[in-house]
Amino acid sequence: MTIAEVDRQIVEATQAGLPLTPAPYAEVAAKLGLKEAEVIDRMTALQARGVIRRIGVAPNHYALGLVANGMTVWDLEDGQARRLGAAVGALDFVSHCYLRPRVLPDWPYNLFAMVHGLDREEVEEKRGEIAKLLGSACRASDILYSTRILKKTGFRLAR
Template sequence: MKPVAMPLASDADDRALVLATQGGLPLTPQPYHAIAAELGLAPVEVMQRLRSMLARGMIRRIGVVPNHYSIGYTANGMSVWDIDDDAADAVGELIGTLPAVTHCYRRPRQLPLWRYNLFAMVHGRCREEAVDQVAAIAALIESEFPASYRAHEILFSTRILKKTGLRIAG
């Protein structure tokens, strides 16, 4: 499929920076200098642009992304919740504060196949730990929003099929 040719970044040099770094930073003592040389920019400009993209939220963070399984989290569960629409945001805010939860989103239901509207990722060193984390979330929702909770499930991942992250076309 032909990638859609839309301006991605705010300007061409930002876009070039995304392309040059989306696969990772060079493992050389001066990685920003290496990128600058590749793009024909001054190293100071590359660093300024990256700082600016961080400040504007275009870059969430710069760092390592571990494979969850490799670092011991073999039970990665997507907990999904059917919560009354009126209370969904309040419940989402509450779940999002729990240390066990790494992501929390509201998403549309797909009835009749899919009744859940809140998604919260949990990570355990074994299934029991993840199940306990989800049970604690359920107990919290039921105590704080007793009339709004209807059902939940945990979908454990059993295989990583792909984990490359964002790749825009050059």
């Protein structure tokens, strides 16, 4: 782990969430025996370094009524995968979009795009839009609907 011990303590103290109280950083500081200003300075630096990607909410798509969640997967020609991946990622109904390695013969797909909708019909319609955008550069595709969240805790530092 390439972060300072104090930073690590801050990560551990906040990874389950920020206190929902008026001065959350002061509360974290008090727990760690630090000054509020030090926690604020260190978290600002961690965000600048990219260790903190963002501070905000993690929506639960199921609870929001978006019960149809499809992981669309595509086998794109390698030479076009980056350009087309960027185009798919820019679609406003795609929440996550990644290029990943194929694992042949079990897994021939290299582009993953998460699509959320109120029902599967809506997700299929969006899948069709992606297929149209990809055209003949796409050799095969599939969609994997999530049926249940088994665990969702985010990153945890283990001691």
